[in-house]
Amino acid sequence: MYDYLIVGTGLFGAIFAHEAIKCEKKCLIIDKRDHLGGNIYTENIEGINVHKYGAHIFHTSDERIWNYLNQFVEFNGYTNSPIANYRGEIYNLPFNMNTFNKLWGVITPQEAKEKIELQKKEAGIKEPRNLEEQAISLVGVDIYQKLIKGYTEKQWGRAAKDLPSFIINRIPVRFNYDNNYFNDKFQGIPIGGYNLIIEKMLEGCEVRLNTDFFSNRKELEGLARKTVFTGMIDQYYDYKFGLLEYRSLDFQTEVIKENDNYQGNAVVNYTDRETPYTRIIEHKHFEFGTQKGTVISKEFPSEWKNGCEPYYPINDQRNNELYRQYKVLADSEQNVIFGGRLGTYKYYDMHQVIASALVTVEKELGVEILNEK
CATH class of the missing domain: 3.40.50.720 (NAD(P)-binding Rossmann-like Domain)
Structure with missing residues (x-):
């Protein structure tokens, strides 16, 4: 027993x-x-x-x-510094001064804050009722449209305006040049x-x-x-x-023997709506690998149904x-x-x-x- x-x-x-x-x-x-x-x-x-x-x-x-x-x-000392690919344009995640400079050409944190505040004011959102409104109230319309909307709607299989606002609270916004996604010690x-x-x-x-x-x-x-x-x-x-509802994931993993470095980063998010996968993981970068060749995984969100793995x-x-x-x-x-x-x-x-x-x-x-x- x-x-x-x-x-x-x-x-x-x-x-x-x-x-x-x-x-x-x-x-x-x-x-x-x-x-x-x-x-x-x-x-x-x-x-x-x-x-x-x-x-x-x-x-x-x-x-x-x-x-x-x-x-x-x-x-090891790995630091999570993902990047976003929006139709071939590369941006830093988390949203920081590198992101703001690439997007608007601003140089100082004050300029970036003013740009975001202007877009928030123009959107006229007083109390965010959904993810779309919450995102715009955090980072403005431009960042929402390029770096949040498409990725989020692929991830959850629902329009951003139909998702609860709290989901977006996990995304850090920084007015410095720190590319570390997590604030943890x-x-x-x-x-x-x-x-x-x-x-x-x-x-x-x-x-x-x-x-x-x-x-x-x-x-x-x-x-x-x-x-x-x-x-x-x-x-x-x-x-x-x-049935409780979940989102599931499908992974398309590929061994690439002729290339030692496929994307230069462990995590690259694809934030446009047209690309069917949300991100590509290049696994060797998690452990600073020097192996010949590389392995990548494309991540495809999907609705959960019986027989699938429940993730979210x-x-x-x-x-x-x-x-x-x-x-x-x-x-x-x-x-x-x-x-x-x-x-x-x-x-x-x-x-x-x-x-x-x-x-x-x-x-x-x-x-x-x-x-x-």
């Missing part, structure tokens, strides 16, 4: 398993995929660690989270890839891959006193109240209200713990998943991890 059946070997499940084993609990962790790590899994292709499920760049300002992860792996890519983290976390834990929880649910649940579930919460309850919860009013119905059921469970992006229907960055997992562990096992000296 196991103390815990843990469904999913991503960060949440792996952290829970690691800490439970330290507390001398017996754990079985399963995954329907043929590899560990969930969406942070990296596949080695031609000596390059390829982010199989999209770019994952770790960042946090919480020193406790940073120290926790560094016990498993050392990080700590940032980097694990040296050797993310797989090392999960493998070390799961040392001493029984693992079963290619094991679908829903194909043999009754028997698997019968193996343990409690279940930690990191899959889709609506699927756990057999879609009792209806669509946290609009309808879906959030539907999730609340499932959460009432989840909160009444005595022997099931829901966690992770799919289990709580919430978009998480990696550091947020880690914090959530550790808080759950502390509550469940009665240990102190985040605040221990």
Whole structure:
């Protein structure tokens, strides 16, 4: 008899398993995929660690989270500095003085602010009601039209005016020449890839891959006193109240042997509406690779349907209200713990998943991890 059946070997499940084993609990962790790590899994292709499920760049300002992860792996000094390609024009992301100069020819921060304020005033937006209005109120019409609208509508499969305003709050705007996308104190890519983290976390834990929880649910649940579930919460309850909506992604990965440097940057966003993919990832740049040849992945957003991988919860009013119905059921469970992006229907960055997992562990096992000296 196991103390815990843990469904999913991503960060949440792996952290829970690691800490439970330290507390001398017996754990079985399963995954329907043929590899560990969930969406942070990296596949080695031609000596390059390829982010199989999209770019994952770790960042946090919480020193406790940073120290926790560094016990498993050392990080390199990679800084996320994506660029935008709008019909062949190249702009810096985040929006900064390089962007403003290229777009308007302005030199000083004051000139850039005046340009944005003028466009905001002309748009006449007092209280932003949707993403389009929020974006214009942040950066003006020109940047919205060139660098936000097309990319966002491809990403979400909806008109920007039909999307909630909070989505755009993640985009930083700076009146300096700092190309670092994140403001966080700590940032980097694990040296050797993310797989090392999960493998070390799961040392001493029984693992079963290619094991679908829903194909043999009754028997698997019968193996343990409690279940930690990191899959889709609506699927756990057999879609009792209806399907929660997600956006999915398709990746077109290509090995290019005749070119050592395809685009000169790890991440290039394509912000026009006509280009079908949102970005191209060149994986070797995450680890300052010098390998011969290179590997790129084009990222195509799509509507989620059964059989696809769910990536981004669509946290609009309808879906959030539907999730609340499932959460009432989840909160009444005595022997099931829901966690992770799919289990709580919430978009998480990696550091947020880690914090959530550790808080759950502390509550469940009665240990102190985040605040221990």
